[in-house]
Amino acid sequence: MKSKILLALLATATLAAGAHAQVKVEDAIKWRQSAYATMGWSMGRIKANVDGTYNKDEVVKAANVIQAIANSGMGALYVPGSDKGKGWAETRVKPELFTDGPKVGKIAGDFNQAANELAKVAATGDAAAVKTAFGKLGGTCKACHDDYRKDNK
Template sequence: MKSKLLLALLTVTLAGTAAAQVKVEDAIKFRQSGYGFMAWNMGRIKMNVEGGQFNKEEVIKAANAIQAIANSGMGALYVPGSDKGTGWEATRAKPGIFTDKENVGKLAMAFNKEANEMAKVAATGDAAAVGAQLGKLGGSCKGCHDDYKAKK
């Protein structure tokens, strides 16, 4: 039991240290890459749902990719100073995402819940259910975008 607790504490400490060592520009690039990758995979799911030919395996791959990124701890990439600056492009994170921790936490948890559910629903191969879940997942994205992502 003590060894498991020690391992857990070491893991948390190292993860925190790794996040603290990320350069601001890299943190922005990693965030932008993660969100861009999820958007591409959401598009893949949408294409399968709306495109007339539903490919269960492609949907599962895309849903699993979204789930993995959603649960990867991207919140650690909102390091001090990354409210301004450039990654692949200028950050569009609004200042509130760094200060409204309670609301952002709720939105992030809702997104993770919907991403996890998307992976479960995708595995069923039910195109209608996947489409409905895609709407919920997209809604959870929009919840954050509306308040915390600046328009281009």
């Protein structure tokens, strides 16, 4: 039984690696840009609730979207050469993102952890706790933008 599970895991890993290798640079950039745009929209929804009339259901929906994207394995969309090129628009990724492995890994891990925490806190309906968790998540976004995004506006 264990050998069948191991074989299934190896087959899955092999298929995933093959799929990763076949991603066109332009597609990887488009998919990244789409995911980040969706997260940006979701961040805006949470901010509107934190700063205005708080609606728990809206915050939960937005936080769950962010959490899903954060845990989707987007790192696979940073294929070699995707620091140049165009998806929906010219990519803003700096080449250093591809060479600063440990630092990028820490930032990505912090982002995932903050996204998971925000979704957990959002489910409680505690607006003050959401505001704090939302600020921490925003800080992880800023950490990456500061070092690895061109034209940081």
